[in-house]
Amino acid sequence: MEKKFNPALELSKKHFFGEYGDVNTSITDSATFTFLGAQTMVDTFEGHAEGCFLYSRHWNPTNKYLADTLAAMENTESAWVTASGMAAITNAIMQICNAGDHIVSSITTYGGTYAFLMNYLPKFNIETTLVDITDLEAVKNAIRPNTKIIYTETMTNPMLQISDLPELAKISKSHNLKLVVDNTFTPLIVSPARLGADVVVYSLTKFINGKNDCVAGAICSTAEFINSLSNVNDGTSMLLGPALDPLRSANILKNLYTLNIRMRQHSENATFLSHKLSEYGIKIVYPGLETDKGYEVLTKIKNEGYGYGGMLAIDMETKEKSYKLMESMQMKGVGYLAVSLGYFRTLFSNSGSSTSSEVPIETQHKMGLSPGIVRFSVGLDADMDNTWTLIKQAIDEL
Ligand SMILES: Cc1ncc(COP(=O)(O)O)c(C=O)c1O
Secondary structure (H helix, E strand, C coil): CCCCCCHHHHHHCCCCCCCCCCCCCCCCCCCECCCCCHHHHHHHHCCCCCCCCCECCCCCHHHHHHHHHHHHHHCCCEEEEECCHHHHHHHHHHHHCCCCCEEEEECCCCHHHHHHHHHHHHHHCCEEEEECCCCHHHHHHHCCCCEEEEEEECECCCCCCECCHHHHHHHHHHCCCEEEEECCCCCCCCCHHHHCCCEEEEECCCCCCCCCCCCCEEEEECHHHHHHHCCCCCCHHHHHCCCCCHHHHHHHHHHHCCHHHHHHHHHHHHHHHHHHHHHCCCEEECCCCCCCCCHHHHHHHCCCCCCCCCEEEEECCCHHHHHHHHHHHHHHCCCEECCCCCCCCCEEEEHHHCCCCCCCHHHHHHCCCCCCEEEEECCCCCCHHHHHHHHHHHHHCC
16 A cells, blocks of 8 residues: 555545536436436336436435545545435444344444344344454454454544454455445545455544534445445435435535544544643643543554544533533533534533443443543634633633
8 A cells, every 4th residue: 555645635536516517516406307318218227228327326426526536535446425424334233234143343333333243134134243353363353254254443433443444344355245344534634445355434424524514324335335325226325215416416526625624633632622621630632632441553554634533521520410521512612412423513422321322331331432421522712711611611620
C-alpha cells in the first residue's frame, strides 16, 4: 500500500455538471425513465445497457453521482447509496450470508447493528459470535467452517476501540471470508478498502452529510458486489428496496466536498478537549491521546491530515452523574443532549441508555461500557477555550 492516499483529493476529481453546465448536478426527479427502443429496455433490465436508467429503486442518475464520488473517496470500484446507514449494513450482510451461515463480529458495535445481528438474523438461522475485535486470537478462534463475515467498525461505537484492519484482512483472506467494515466514525481518516476490507459501509447521516437533516447510507465495494446488490432477480437492495431520495443525494453530494475541512476541525476540537479533560483528571477515551489503547493502531492505519476524529467518551461512573452533567452542559450552551454524531454542534448522550440500549446489560459489562459513559461528538465550535470553560463549570457543579 502506498502511504499517501488522500481520499478528499480523489473525490474532488469527480465533476458532475448539471444539464446547462450548472456547477451542481441536475437532480433527476423521476421514478421511471422512457426508452425509445423496446429492446434497450430489455437490455437495461438485464444489465447490458450502459448509461441507461430503468427505475429509481434500481438506479437513479443523481444517486449514481453520489455513489461514484463515494467510490472515488474509498478507492473502491463501485458504490451504492441507501436510505439509511442501517439499510447499508443489513443489505451488505444479507447479500453475503445465506441461511445457516455464521458471522464473527466486534462485541462493540452500534446498538442497531448489534440488535440486527443478535435478534433479527437468528430468524434466518444466521448466528453471530461476538468478540473483542482488538484480540486477534479471539477473532481467529471464533471462526467456524460456516463463517462468512468478519464484521467490525473502524472506530467502534461507543467504546472507540480501533480495529486493526490490515491484520483483520489477513485473517479474513486466509479463511476466505469477507471483511465488512463500518467506517461511519472515521471518513477520510481511514480508508478501509485500501487496508483490505472487502465491503465498506457508512451511515451518511453522520459526518459525511454533517447537517443532521437526513438519514442515508452507502455500501462501497467491488463492481461485482455492487452489481449483485442491484440484480433485478436476487439483489438484496433491489428486492428490499431502501432507495435513497435523489433530492437528498444531491444535497449529500454537495456536503461531501466540505468534509475535508470539517473532519480536520472536528479532530482539532476533539483533541483540544481530550487534553483538557484528561489533565482535569476525567477518565476519557480518545484514540488521539498517546496514552489511549487505540492510539498506536489508529496512527498506523490512518491517512495523513485528518487527525484522530471528533468522537470521545468520558466516564462519569454513574448514570445519575452523567445525566446531571449532560443537562447542565446543554443549559450552558455546550451543545445538545441528543443521539447521533457528526453534526456541526456538539452532541452528547449516555451510550448505555441510548445508542447502546439494545445491548443487554451483561454484554454492556463485558464490553466495558460503564453506566456513566457520556459519548461526545465534538462540533465545529469556533472557540474551544470557551467550550472548555463551560464544560469545566458543569463538572465543578456536580
Ligand atoms: C456506527 C454507526 N453505524 C450505523 C448507524 C446507523 O445509521 P442510520 O441511523 O443512518 O441508519 C449508526 C447510527 O447511529 C452508527 O452510529
